Amino acid sequence: VIAPHRLVRQSSHYPVFVGEGILARAVEVVREMDPEAPLFAVVSQRVAELYANAVETLRGQVSAVVTFPDSEEEKTLARVEWLTTELLRAGAKRDAILLLIGGGVVGDTAGFAASVYLRGVRFVHIPTTLLSQVDSSIGGKVAVNHPLGKNMIGSFSLPLAVLSDASLLGTLPEVEFVSGLVEALKSGVIADERLFSIIEEHGSGLQRMVRPLREIVCRAVDVKAVIVEHDEREEGERKLLNYGHTVGHAIEVAERYRGITHGEAVAWGMIAANAIAVAKGMFSREGAERIDRAALQLRPRPTSVREPETLLAAAGLDKKFSSRGNVMILPRAIGHCEIATVTPDELRLGVEAMLEREESV
Numbered sequence: 001v002i003a004p005h006r007l008v009r010q011s012s013h014y015p016v017f018v019g020e021g022i023l024a025r026a027v028e029v030v031r032e033m034d035p036e037a038p039l040f041a042v043v044s045q046r047v048a049e050l051y052a053n054a055v056e057t058l059r060g061q062v063s064a065v066v067t068f069p070d071s072e073e074e075k076t077l078a079r080v081e082w083l084t085t086e087l088l089r090a091g092a093k094r095d096a097i098l099l100l101i102g103g104g105v106v107g108d109t110a111g112f113a114a115s116v117y118l119r120g121v122r123f124v125h126i127p128t129t130l131l132s133q134v135d136s137s138i139g140g141k142v143a144v145n146h147p148l149g150k151n152m153i154g155s156f157s158l159p160l161a162v163l164s165d166a167s168l169l170g171t172l173p174e175v176e177f178v179s180g181l182v183e184a185l186k187s188g189v190i191a192d193e194r195l196f197s198i199i200e201e202h203g204s205g206l207q208r209m210v211r212p213l214r215e216i217v218c219r220a221v222d223v224k225a226v227i228v229e230h231d232e233r234e235e236g237e238r239k240l241l242n243y244g245h246t247v248g249h250a251i252e253v254a255e256r257y258r259g260i261t262h263g264e265a266v267a268w269g270m271i272a273a274n275a276i277a278v279a280k281g282m283f284s285r286e287g288a289e290r291i292d293r294a295a296l297q298l299r300p301r302p303t304s305v306r307e308p309e310t311l312l313a314a315a316g317l318d319k320k321f322s323s324r325g326n327v328m329i330l331p332r333a334i335g336h337c338e339i340a341t342v343t344p345d346e347l348r349l350g351v352e353a354m355l356e357r358e359e360s361v
């Protein structure tokens with residue numbers, strides 16, 4: 001008798017180190033996990049320029065350094081093939097460990113490449129943007145884009161470890177910093193009031209405050225890690241991470257992903273979600289106002305779209321929210337979000353409230 005096949009979940013237990021000066025010590029940390037494995041680094045071109053000394057040191061410690069031209073347009077299958085060529089030429093075998101140094105573009109593209117290179121080699125994320133430290137390096141999702149959609153080709157593949165260096169964030173363009181900060185603010189509203197308060201208190205000034213910044217990264221990583229651990233394949237609880245993302249995504253699509261960062265769109269999406277939660281009677285007006293203010297002080301750029309219909313049609317929300325409604329993530333308190341059913345009327349109301357808010361700033 002053959003026992004029924006049981007799906008065994010991957011374990012998401014891998015260490016996440018958060019500190020300062022970690023980039024310079026990356027090889028040392030990885031060597032503690034595996035003293036022998038040949039190491040190969042894939043480094044964001046921008047990071048290689050900005051941190052030339054650290055990358056030069058790295059060259060002396062690893063078998064090869066490949067620089068990666070990171071922009072969203074490079075997140076392609078063609079880049080995966082290119083990276084495969086680079087790694088084959090450099091002699092990377094099954095026992096290799098790849099160090100992926102850069103933002104979400106490098107992590108997602110090279111992480112996906114690692115997951116298929118010779119049927120999969122180990123990799124370490126060394127995220128260098130706030131967004132990648134608090135979001136994309138956690139959770140085991142790697143992917144590249146397809147002409148018909150973002151992240152359409154990918155896999156679930158866990159890193160050996162994540163090394164986050166908060167002292168690298170000072171060189172980020174402010175819009176990129178803010179984009180990551182919104183994701184952290186989001187995680188605060190979902191599950192960590194203290195995280196929310198730190199961002200509420202200091203706003204984008206955090207970019208020059210390494211200590212609190214480190215606390216933010218740690219707390220945001222905790223929020224995402226705990227949720228993801230309970231739901232690695234995105235079946236339930238992981239949906240909570242989509243707070244602000246329903247309307248946020250529609251904004252990104254309506255703007256064709258130009259002129260507004262992901263985080264800015266999510267900031268507006270949170271404001272829409274808050275209005276819906278208040279209208280449903282599940283969240284206080286004061287609570288919503290507090291989140292709105294914290295989001296607005298990060299100065300997200302407004303959308304160019306002015307009509308609710310255009311926004312609702314953009315990502316097919318008009319169809320998705322059929323008469324029976326659809327699920328959205330709404331706050332009940334700062335530090336607690338829930339999966340709720342939202343009717344098309346409620347959604348519309350949220351979008352209208354958000355558009356009004358945009359006009360008032």
Ligand SMILES: NC(=O)c1ccc[n+]([C@@H]2O[C@H](COP(=O)([O-])OP(=O)(O)OC[C@H]3O[C@@H](n4cnc5c(N)ncnc54)[C@H](O)[C@@H]3O)[C@@H](O)[C@H]2O)c1
Pocket residue numbers: 044046047050070071072075102103104105106108128129130131132135136137138139140141142143151168169170171172173176179
């Ligand atoms: N896998 C996931 O779960 C997940 C989650 C969220 C987002 N993502 C993906 O992440 C990507 C966005 O990531 P991102 O925001 O890090 O973008 P990014 O990788 O494009 O980096 C943003 C910009 O910052 C530059 N940069 C990187 N580090 C720097 C530093 N220390 N100083 C100065 N400049 C630096 C980069 O060159 C780039 O121009 C998207 O493709 C998105 O789909 C993935």
Ligand SMILES: [Zn+2]
Pocket residue numbers: 183245262266
């Ligand atoms: Zn997001």
